Amino acid sequence: MAKNKIKKMREPINWKKELKLLPGYIIITLWVVFTAVVLIWILAASLSTSKEIYSGAVLEFKSGFHFENYSNAWNAQNVSVFFANSLLYATVSCIGIILISAPAAYVLSRFTFLGNKTIKSSLIVAMSIPSIMVILPVFSQATAWHITGTRWLLIILYICLNVPFTTTFLLNFFGTLSRTYEEAAAIDGCSPMKTFWVIMLPLAQPGLITVGIFNFLAVWNEYFVAMVFASSDKLKSVGYGLFSLVAAMRSTGDLGGLFAAVVIVFLPTFILYIFMSEKIIAGVTGGGIKG
Amino acid sequence: MKKDKKMIVAFMTPAIISLFIMFVYPVIRTIIMSFFNVESLTESTSSWSFAGLENYVKIWNAPSFRASMYNILRIWLVGGIIVLSLSLLFAVILTSGIRGKSFFRAAIYLPNVVSAVALATMWIQYVFNKRHGLLNSFFATLGFDSLAKTDWLSSDLKFWAMLAAFIFGAVGYYMLIFLSGIENIPQDYYEAATIDGASKLRQFTHITLPLLKGVMKTNLTFWSIHIITFFVWSKMFSPVDSESSTIAPVVYMMNIVFGSKGVTTRDAGAGAAVGVTLALFVLVIFFVFNKLIKEEDVEY
Known part of the structure; x- marks a missing residue:
């Protein structure tokens, strides 16, 4: 098993093979990106004022980071x-x-x-x-x-x-x-x-x-x-x-x-x-x- | 090794006691209670009066119980098809030789370690929100005005919104089980098939799928039990009064046993009948899947 892993890591990028796998990459990447977007937005929202959240200006941090939300x-x-x-x-x-x-x-x-x-x-x-x-x-x-x-x-x-x-x-x-x-x-x-x-x-x-x-x-x-x-x-x-x-x-x-x-x-x-x-x-x- | 009787007794007793107080005694009492008129959970057994099947008739005649059963039937069928196909698709993609497999696997499973309440809050307060939500701003950017103005949590769409959010959280778990099933299939089969000129799709339908029968049965059984005890998501999507579009049997049961907004009568006997009915469904599902999906003993 361990040997196998080392072999895989050293394998050079075979573009033809990767191209064949492209649809798979796209599907799971979309899913993971969606998860990441939600998590990042939640984190950003937790540092914004409620007003900013309501107006949809979460990722701008115009009034700075509001750590007081946490306290x-x-x-x-x-x-x-x-x-x-x-x-x-x-x-x-x-x-x-x-x-x-x-x-x-x-x-x-x-x-x-x-x-x-x-x-x-x-x-x-x-x-x-x-x-x-x-x-x-x-x-x-x-x-x-x-x-x-x-x-x-x-x-x-x-x-x-x-x-x-x-x-x-x-x-x-x-x-x-x-x-x-x-x-x-x-x-x-x-x-x-x-x-x-x-x-x-x-x-x-x-x-x-x-x-x-x-x-x-x-x-x-x-x-x-x-x-x-x-x-x-x-x-x-x-x-x-x-x-x-x-x-x-x-x-x-x-x-x-x-x-x-x-x-x-x-x-x-x-x-x-x-x-x-x-x-x-x-x-x-x-x-x-x-x- | 010599058998040490004292040790067996000492080591087994706590576990057996815990089984009795948490499972054996409560299950028996719930079954008995479902055949009696019991108003409050705290009243003594001497005030119970025998009711026969009255509690069962009562719940099946209640519109909200029937609505709740219809809801979980839809979640089981529609959600089941989507969750099991998506998780199988992801498992196949992850085993197709892509890079970053363990990262993707961990990222897709991630929602399963998050508290369902936190997860549902993220969906309700962000993704589906009408004012600052992800979906509406996404569609607004793309220029789909009618979609951008949709209220995803309105009463016609609420059920589907709840189902979508629930599916997102569930896929990772079933994917892991499919994944370990696929990884157990020896690589030689695929190599031999490739030499014989079988396409990837043919390899999937003729090798992967048939050999995943047992895993499919496990997943179907787990999915069914998972849906029968569907609760938190329903509670989160209609927290104050249980709306018929999202009510689940367990929510109905808690409402009649402990009361809810606008319901003042308590009926613990009927609540027990709901519990027994759901447990019977679990039993039937076990039995049906065991009979229906015969697992050939595959030796690799």
């Missing part, structure tokens, strides 16, 4: 609260998901025991259950236990919702690790449980990172659960918070602030994507297809 959105519009909430939900639930899923995936991939197959297939079934099938009883149960309106409830829900996907993903990953590590550890007198935490879990790092990014993005962008369970402003995450901002914008007309909020919500995932796009793409094609 305005960040402080006055509560975006800082939404941002901190999303960060908390995404980080804590990512760790929680791994702590529950990794051991289960390891045991399921390494040992045969009663119910092993049943559990594996229930995980796949659970992955395809639409969240509308579960949200109503969860709501009534949470109300009965008086735990609605807390951050912990949202974190627990995000953890439980993502355990099936993560366990299935890691199950395949642990399957690819050689058993010789465990055998060597056993000879040295290391207990199986210790072997997992000290040797196998660190070895699974590439898989853990991929699935971790996935869960982070999923929780960061989550909307539905947040809408049902984070009704007050201080619990809202970025997705649902932005939704209420858009609604508020209709009365205030602060378009500049709105676009600044959009950029703030979008930026962390965008930066993560720039550095991790290979991992993310590998995760889509690796985890999604199975089952």
